[in-house]
Amino acid sequence: MSHDDASQMKIFCGRASRGLCESICQHLNLPMGQGKTELFPDGEVFVKIEEDVRGRDCFVVQSTYNPVNAHLMELLIYIDCLKRASAQRITAVIPYFGYARQDRKDEGRVPITAKLVANLLTVAGANRIMAMDLHAEQIQGFFDMPVDHLHAAPVLVDHLESIKDELGDLVLVSPDVGNVKMANKYANWLGGDLAIIDKRRKSGSEVESANIIGDVEGKTALMVDDMITTAGTMCEAARLLKSRGVRDVVAAATHPVFVGLAMERLKEAPISRVVVTDTIPCAGRCEPIVDKLSELSVAELIGDAMRRVHHNQSVSSLFRKNGARGQR
Numbered sequence: 001m002s003h004d005d006a007s008q009m010k011i012f013c014g015r016a017s018r019g020l021c022e023s024i025c026q027h028l029n030l031p032m033g034q035g036k037t038e039l040f041p042d043g044e045v046f047v048k049i050e051e052d053v054r055g056r057d058c059f060v061v062q063s064t065y066n067p068v069n070a071h072l073m074e075l076l077i078y079i080d081c082l083k084r085a086s087a088q089r090i091t092a093v094i095p096y097f098g099y100a101r102q103d104r105k106d107e108g109r110v111p112i113t114a115k116l117v118a119n120l121l122t123v124a125g126a127n128r129i130m131a132m133d134l135h136a137e138q139i140q141g142f143f144d145m146p147v148d149h150l151h152a153a154p155v156l157v158d159h160l161e162s163i164k165d166e167l168g169d170l171v172l173v174s175p176d177v178g179n180v181k182m183a184n185k186y187a188n189w190l191g192g193d194l195a196i197i198d199k200r201r202k203s204g205s206e207v208e209s210a211n212i213i214g215d216v217e218g219k220t221a222l223m224v225d226d227m228i229t230t231a232g233t234m235c236e237a238a239r240l241l242k243s244r245g246v247r248d249v250v251a252a253a254t255h256p257v258f259v260g261l262a263m264e265r266l267k268e269a270p271i272s273r274v275v276v277t278d279t280i281p282c283a284g285r286c287e288p289i290v291d292k293l294s295e296l297s298v299a300e301l302i303g304d305a306m307r308r309v310h311h312n313q314s315v316s317s318l319f320r321k322n323g324a325r326g327q328r
Contacts, residue, residue: 009310010053010087014062014078016071017095020278021061023299028307033058035081037074045070047077054086057310059130061302064098064117065257065280072098072117076124083125091128091309092121093302095279096227096255100135103142118142130305132279132298133226133254148315150305152254152277155296156224157189159275160252164190167250171195171219173212175237179225186224193219197237217245227255228276231262235269242270255279256286256295263288 012033013021025032034050060082062075075092082090102113114136121129122145130148134140140147160167170192174183180196187194195214221241223234228251238249249271256276258266266274267288275294276282282295305315 008057009306010051010056010058011306012049012058012060012078012082014060014071014074016063016065016074017061017281019281019283020063020095020297020299020302023278023297024061024303024306027300027303035078037078045074045077047074047081049081049085053082055088057089057091058082058087059091059093059306061093061095063096063280064094065096065255066259068098072120076120079121079124079126089127090125091130091306092126093130093306095132095298095302096257097131097134097139100139103136103139114139115142128309130302130309132277132302135226148305148309150298150301150315151319152279152296152298152301153185153189154319155277155298155301156252156254156275157186159294159296160190160222167220167222168247169219171214171216171221171246173197173214173216173221173223173237173241175223175225175233182224182226186222190222192222195221197240212240212244216241218247220248220250221246222250222252224252226253227257228253228262228266228274229257230260231258231265231269235265235271238269238271248272250275252276254298256282258282258285266292 010033011025011030012035015037021032036048038046040046060078062071064071079090079092099113099117105112128146129143132150133152134149140149170190172183172187172192172194174180174196184194195212195216198211198213223237228234234251241249250273251271252275254277274289274292277296277298279298286293304318308315
């Protein structure tokens with residue numbers, strides 16, 4: 001980037017995404033914005049911007065994973081801080097958008113928390129949102145401002161293409177009916193067959209997988225999802241696939257949420273590879289599955305999108321370069 005870009009574009013980061021933000025700044029050849037976050041003894045968050053941002057195009061990179069509320073609050077305070085320091089435009093870059101699954105009223109007397117978070121970001125002073133693989137695409141409509149919805153598919157597909165010879169004969173497996181659309185896209189991009197697991201849920205925490213629709217015998221089953229949370233669905237599906245003669249099972253997802261028994265389940269499950277991105281850092285918590293894990297970086301993809309936003313260029317064209325990028 002030119003010196004003029006460096007003086008106009010400022011990239012700040014909260015505590016949740018420091019590693020990712022450093023990689024983004026490195027890719028854009030820009031210094032990270034000078035700002036600090038401190039905790040007062042009573043637990044309150046304090047943010048201070050330590051350089052001039054008046055009239056600048058500012059980006060704040062912060063994923064809102066666990067502890068969700070602490071990371072979200074820090075992001076809101078960062079935005080408020082930049083607004084009061086007279087930043088020209090503030091873009092909240094949220095690689096992993098917490099509360100995305102609370103996007104509708106599926107029963108009586110429950111909140112739509114994803115909409116509440118959208119309202120909070122708006123009131124804080126964000127002018128634009130950038131997020132990656134939202135759990136539900138309609139969340140974009142919760143904002144009355146531009147939302148750049150990025151997809152990790154180009155990064156995941158590039159990696160899977162690079163190991164395609166090792167994987168052999170591929171079948172893309174949807175671990176449930178709701179995932180069929182995504183599995184079908186990956187089947188087209190990677191040139192594999194499609195299979196669907198007809199899953200029946202016993203209760204909120206117990207999942208019982210039943211039938212497989214499609215031919216899987218002797219093939220490498222690839223399951224792709226937007227996130228792996230407790231890994232219950234994926235591991236149950238892997239065991240079912242193995243019992244039906246699958247040669248190998250590979251799991252891939254954008255967001256490695258990995259909570260509860262996820263690590264133990266993935267370690268014990270007949271899954272040979274777990275491919276994720278760095279929207280949520282794996283460092284220090286993924287030791288049990290380190291021999292199965294491939295952590296890919298979305299820094300360049302996010303960085304390129306930020307540069308395009310800064311120059312008022314098309315972001316969707318980023319996803320048209322090859323098969324996997326044709327989804328926008």
